[in-house]
Amino acid sequence: MEWRDEGIILGVRRHGETSTIVELFTAGRGRHLGLVRGGRSRRMQVALQPGNTVDAVWRARLEEHLGYFAIEVREARAVALMESRSALYGFATLAALLRLLPERDPHPQLYERVGEVLARLETPHAGPAALVRFELALLADLGFGLDLRECAATGSLQDLVYVSPKSGRAISRQAGAAFSDRLLRLPPFLTLPDVEPSADDLAAGFALTGYFLQRHILEPRRIAMPAERERLIRLVAGG
Numbered sequence: 001m002e003w004r005d006e007g008i009i010l011g012v013r014r015h016g017e018t019s020t021i022v023e024l025f026t027a028g029r030g031r032h033l034g035l036v037r038g039g040r041s042r043r044m045q046v047a048l049q050p051g052n053t054v055d056a057v058w059r060a061r062l063e064e065h066l067g068y069f070a071i072e073v074r075e076a077r078a079v080a081l082m083e084s085r086s087a088l089y090g091f092a093t094l095a096a097l098l099r100l101l102p103e104r105d106p107h108p109q110l111y112e113r114v115g116e117v118l119a120r121l122e123t124p125h126a127g128p129a130a131l132v133r134f135e136l137a138l139l140a141d142l143g144f145g146l147d148l149r150e151c152a153a154t155g156s157l158q159d160l161v162y163v164s165p166k167s168g169r170a171i172s173r174q175a176g177a178a179f180s181d182r183l184l185r186l187p188p189f190l191t192l193p194d195v196e197p198s199a200d201d202l203a204a205g206f207a208l209t210g211y212f213l214q215r216h217i218l219e220p221r222r223i224a225m226p227a228e229r230e231r232l233i234r235l236v237a238g239g
Contacts, residue, residue: 001067002059005029006074008114009167012048014040021158022069023050024056025098025114030105034058034069047071049078050093051118080122086235087121090131092228097138100217113137128206128236129189129197135209136190144168144216146208148191151175161186163208184208202236 007024010031015021020039025031034056039048047054053075060067081087094117101107113134121127139145145168150157152169153176162171162183163199170191186208187201195204210225218225 001061001063002057003029004055004057005030007051007054007056009048009050009054010098011137012039020044020048021066024069025111026056026106027108027111028106029058030107031098031101031103032058033103034067036069036071044101046070047073047076049076050095051078051081052076053118077118085121086124086127086232089228089232089235090117090121090127093131093232094134096226096228097135097213100138100142100221100223106143110134110137110141125197125199125202125236128202128232131232132190132202132205132209135206135213136186139209139212139216142175142217144212146170146212148186154230160191161188165211168212184211199236203233206233206236 005026005028007026009022010025011023012020015035018038020036021033022036023031024040036044036048038044047124048071052073055072055074057070060065066223081091094114117130119135120130130181136146146163147169148160150158150170151172152164152167154172156172159173160170161173162180163169163186164171164178165184170186171183185204187197187204189195190195190205191199214225
């Protein structure tokens with residue numbers, strides 16, 4: 001069997017003396033692992049860096065086998081990621097969350113979201129904002145999407161500033177005023193185009209997605225939130 005696809009390297013681990021097992025998130029095949037012969041050579045170590053976008057060919061005798069990757073770098077960004085703590089924490093968070101997806105399960109729209117995050121990770125506020133949007137997309141792809149289009153109580157499309165922790169639906173300022181202390185804050189950059197998020201907005205965005213990630217995905221699996229995500233939040237709050 002053989003297929004070709006574009007993918008982003010999420011992780012690499014040693015296999016034997018000369019080879020590596022590479023974990024890709026691909027456009028059409030989802031999260032997929034494969035063996036790279038000679039992956040520990042100097043030339044291949046440069047190419048096989050987390051964060052790089054690559055063209056991959058996968059071959060195996062049977063579909064259920066681990067298989068072998070032949071990989072060529074399409075876009076090298078690993079060095080740039082390592083030069084920024086914000087970008088490094090952001091990518092580590094992205095990779096950890098993608099590992100919540102089943103192996104070999106395609107998520108083409110989510111792949112596009114990942115590309116948007118990677119394109120912005122080096123920009124202080126744009127990178128974290130793209131990561132929050134990715135987390136919303138991840139929740140939706142796993143069947144726990146939030147409805148931020150209109151107020152759950154009135155149907156209004158205006159002044160949506162809260163989210164119900166029970167229903168995951170937006171609430172307007174007026175409808176939620178009496179019980180705002182029990183609602184999650186909805187930062188404007190998640191509903192209004194071209195809004196530049198403040199540090200407080202980003203913190204509210206991470207709190208919003210983090211609540212539903214914990215409730216629906218992490219806690220049922222007894223998985224902790226990625227430590228790098230908390231570090232990124234602290235970094236954003238301080239800057």
